[in-house]
Amino acid sequence: MNNFVLKENIDLLNTLDSGQSFAWQKIIEKENSYRGYFRNSELLVTEKDESIHVEVLNGVLEDDLKERFLYYLGEDPYSLENFNILLEDSVISPVIEKYPRLRILKQEEWECMVGFITSSCSNLERIKYHMRLLRQINNDIFPDPAKTYQIGENRLRELGFGFRAPYIINLAKSLIDEETSIDKLRRSTYEESLNSLVKIKGIGRKVADCILAYSFDKKESFPVDRHVLKGLIRWYKYPKKITPEKASDKAKKKFGNLSSHAQQYIFHRQRLASRADMWGGDHLVHAINNDIN
DNA sequence: GTCCAGGGTGAAA
DNA sequence: TTTCACCCTGGA
Numbered sequence: 001m002n003n004f005v006l007k008e009n010i011d012l013l014n015t016l017d018s019g020q021s022f023a024w025q026k027i028i029e030k031e032n033s034y035r036g037y038f039r040n041s042e043l044l045v046t047e048k049d050e051s052i053h054v055e056v057l058n059g060v061l062e063d064d065l066k067e068r069f070l071y072y073l074g075e076d077p078y079s080l081e082n083f084n085i086l087l088e089d090s091v092i093s094p095v096i097e098k099y100p101r102l103r104i105l106k107q108e109e110w111e112c113m114v115g116f117i118t119s120s121c122s123n124l125e126r127i128k129y130h131m132r133l134l135r136q137i138n139n140d141i142f143p144d145p146a147k148t149y150q151i152g153e154n155r156l157r158e159l160g161f162g163f164r165a166p167y168i169i170n171l172a173k174s175l176i177d178e179e180t181s182i183d184k185l186r187r188s189t190y191e192e193s194l195n196s197l198v199k200i201k202g203i204g205r206k207v208a209d210c211i212l213a214y215s216f217d218k219k220e221s222f223p224v225d226r227h228v229l230k231g232l233i234r235w236y237k238y239p240k241k242i243t244p245e246k247a248s249d250k251a252k253k254k255f256g257n258l259s260s261h262a263q264q265y266i267f268h269r270q271r272l273a274s275r276a277d278m279w280g281g282d283h284l285v286h287a288i289n290n291d292i293n
Numbered sequence: 294g295t296c297c298a299g300g301g302t303g304a305a306a
Numbered sequence: 307t308t309t310c311a312c313c314c315t316g317g318a
Contacts, residue, residue, distance in 0.1 A: 019300065120301040126315070127300085162313025167302085204302045225300040243307090244301090267300090 004066045006052040010073060011101035012045060014268065019124060020105050020214045022115045022131045038069055039108065040141050058140065074103040077261055086258055086265065091235040095265040095272075102268070104260055105214055109182045110175070111142050112215035116207045117167050126160075133159045145172040167202020174200060190220040205245050213260035222259040224248040231270035 016024040016034050024036035024045075032047035041059035045052060054069060062068065077083060077096075086092045096102075114134070119127050134151075135142045137159070143151060149172040156165035174180040180200065185193045190212060197208035209223035224232070224244040232238040232247050242250075255262040 116300080117302095119299095121299060121312085122301090122314085123299045123316090157313075160314065163302090163311085164313080202302070206301060210300075223300080227300070 002056045002061055002065075004054050006054065006066070006070055006073070007050075008052050008070070008073060008076075009050040009101055010047065010052055010103055011099055012047045012052070014099050015073070015101075015103045015105065016045070018268070018271075020264075021107055021112075022118070022124070022128045023111070025128070037135060037140075037142065038072060039065070041065060042140065043069075060141075072106055074105050076101075077103065080258065080261065082258060083261075085255075086262060089262075091269065092262060092265045095269045098272075099265070099268060102264060104217075104264060106217050107215040108142075109185070109211075109215045110145060113171060113203075113211050114148070114168055116210045117171065117202050118161060118164050119210075120164055120202075120207065130159065130161055145175040148172040149176060164202065170201050171203070186216055190218040193218065194221075205248065209248065213263070219257045219260045220252060222248050222251045222255065222263045224251070224263075225267075227270045227274070228263060228267050231266045231273070234273070235266075235269075 012032055012034055013026070016036070017026055021036075023038070024034045027033040027035055027044075030046070034045045035057070036043060036045070037059075039060075039062065041061070042057040044055040044057055046055075047053075052073070054066075056065070077086075078100075087096060111131075115127065115131055118130050122130075131142075134148075134156075137143075137151070137155075138147060149169060153165045153169045156168060161168065171180070175182070180196065185196060188196070193212055193216060194205075194208055197203050197211060198205055203211070206223055206225055209221045212218040213221040213223055224247045226244075229238075229242075229244050229247055232251060233240055233242070236251075238247055238250065251262070252259050
């Protein structure tokens with residue numbers, strides 16, 4: 001019917017459901033299967049036989065959904081220019097070996113911005129819950145800036161967005177008034193876009209870098225959260241009390257156009273390490289024996 | 294029951 | 307540069 005198959009070999013767990021996007025839920029009963037929203041469609045996405053099988057469950061049908069979803073899923077990292085630099089990095093190369101099919105998404109900009117503003121001092125499950133709520137109150141279509149502005153701060157607070165509510169409304173207003181332009185952010189260089197984004201209330205350096213990396217495809221972006229910061233200190237011997245901003249600058253200088261990908265691998269290595277710390281032992285060994293499924 | 298951290302940010306000290 | 311409040315929820 002409207003379903004389709006993409007001949008792409010992608011690690012869905014670590015690409016869709018590990019913090020880049022807040023739109024996907026793992027299907028417990030099914031192997032390598034995720035349910036979630038892309039644009040205005042609800043999809044069931046399954047990894048099978050080195051391909052991605054997509055079933056359209058609900059929503060508005062778009063002729064070019066297949067092409068758009070293919071774009072959304074990003075590129076095979078091995079096709080990146082100078083990817084061998086990461087393969088030769090002793091911290092990163094074991095993670096690439098473990099997650100060779102990990103990708104960086106190219107998400108819808110507005111939804112991604114709301115998601116990362118919402119992520120502030122929250123956790124993955126709760127962020128996903130808030131994003132689902134926001135979609136549900138608008139007939140399963142993620143509300144655009146105008147609609148979101150109409151929903152208003154008070155309603156967002158009722159939904160549980162808390163102190164993030166005014167930030168989201170403020171951004172919506174800024175887009176409506178064209179003080180902020182998605183197109184302009186997309187066309188500008190990484191530095192220009194970063195400078196514009198951090199001027200918006202509620203978007204600091206970390207959230208701006210996430211938006212630029214996971215939505216605007218700015219490969220120079222290196223988001224540093226508390227986990228990545230720990231990783232940089234632990235494995236790259238960054239000073240113990242370095243600020244996230246300085247650490248991001250330093251990492252960006254080192255990795256250049258591979259920054260966004262390097263950050264993802266370090267993020268994943270730190271996640272494995274946190275688990276290993278809890279259990280005791282070596283995180284890369286544990287990772288191979290005890291991967292989450 | 295209290296305390297605290299969870300993909301931070303902005304404003305004041 | 308450092309400190310602190312901000313919404314809310316789950317776990318110790």
